[in-house]
Amino acid sequence: MKDFKVDTYDEAIDVIKEIGFLPLAKLIPNYPSLDSITPKEHWYTGSEFDPWMWRAKFPGDGAAAYGKFVKKKSVLISIELLPLVRDILGSSLSIKDRFRDGLMSREAVELYTLISENEGIDTRVLKVEAGMKDKEKKKPFDHALLELQGSMDIVVSGTKAKTNEAGEKNGWSSTSFETMNFWAKNHRVDESSIEKEDAKMMLRDHFAAICSPEAMKAFNKIFGF
Structure with missing residues (x-):
C-alpha cells in the first residue's frame, strides 16, 4: 500500500474514498490510520488542519460514516463500502x-x-432521557452505545458544543448520534442489501487489491472472509 500524507480535510476525504476504510488510530498492521497519515503537531489545535476536528465533519458532510464499528475502535467508512460492511456486521x-x-x-x-x-x-x-446520568449507570450506558455501533445500528452524526445560559461555549463538545438508517438515507447511501457471503467476497476483493498479507489477515479476522 502506498504512503499517504495528509494535511487538509479534502485530502483526507480523498484517502477515505480511495481505500474505503480508515481507522482513527492504529488498528490494522501495515495499514494507514488518520493519526498515522497526518502531522502530529496538527492534532488538538482546534484549527482547520486539526484531524480531531475533522472526525465530526466527515459524517456531517456525508463524506464517511464514523463510529466505533470495529473492535470498539473508531473508524471511518466510505459511502461506497458502507453497504457491504453493514451487510456483514449488521443484522437482518x-x-x-x-x-x-x-x-x-x-x-x-x-x-x-x-x-x-x-x-x-x-x-x-x-x-438524561435514558435515566442513566448517575455515575453507576456510566458503564451500561457506554456498553449500550458500543453495542449499537458494533451492530451498525447507530452512527456518530457529529459533535455538539456545551454552552452556558448565555449561549457561550463552556466545556468539551459531546458526541451526537443518529440511527444508521436515518444517516444513510440522508446521505444517499445505497440501502439495498445482498447476501452476507457475497458482501464478504466483494469486500475481500477490495482489500486484497490494496493490502499487504499481514493487513489482509487482520481484515479476515474482523469480517470473517
Missing part, C-alpha cells in the same frame, strides 16, 4: 426480534429507541 433482524432472541441488551434497545425518536441527539441529553 429487527431491534425487537433481536431483543426477544437475547441478542441485544435492554439498555441498547432503550437507547436506540430514544435516538430514533430524536435523530442527532447529544450524548449528554441521551443520558
Whole structure:
C-alpha cells in the first residue's frame, strides 16, 4: 500500500474514498490510520488542519460514516463500502426480534429507541432521557452505545458544543448520534442489501487489491472472509 500524507480535510476525504476504510488510530498492521497519515503537531489545535476536528465533519458532510464499528475502535467508512460492511456486521433482524432472541441488551434497545425518536441527539441529553446520568449507570450506558455501533445500528452524526445560559461555549463538545438508517438515507447511501457471503467476497476483493498479507489477515479476522 502506498504512503499517504495528509494535511487538509479534502485530502483526507480523498484517502477515505480511495481505500474505503480508515481507522482513527492504529488498528490494522501495515495499514494507514488518520493519526498515522497526518502531522502530529496538527492534532488538538482546534484549527482547520486539526484531524480531531475533522472526525465530526466527515459524517456531517456525508463524506464517511464514523463510529466505533470495529473492535470498539473508531473508524471511518466510505459511502461506497458502507453497504457491504453493514451487510456483514449488521443484522437482518429487527431491534425487537433481536431483543426477544437475547441478542441485544435492554439498555441498547432503550437507547436506540430514544435516538430514533430524536435523530442527532447529544450524548449528554441521551443520558438524561435514558435515566442513566448517575455515575453507576456510566458503564451500561457506554456498553449500550458500543453495542449499537458494533451492530451498525447507530452512527456518530457529529459533535455538539456545551454552552452556558448565555449561549457561550463552556466545556468539551459531546458526541451526537443518529440511527444508521436515518444517516444513510440522508446521505444517499445505497440501502439495498445482498447476501452476507457475497458482501464478504466483494469486500475481500477490495482489500486484497490494496493490502499487504499481514493487513489482509487482520481484515479476515474482523469480517470473517
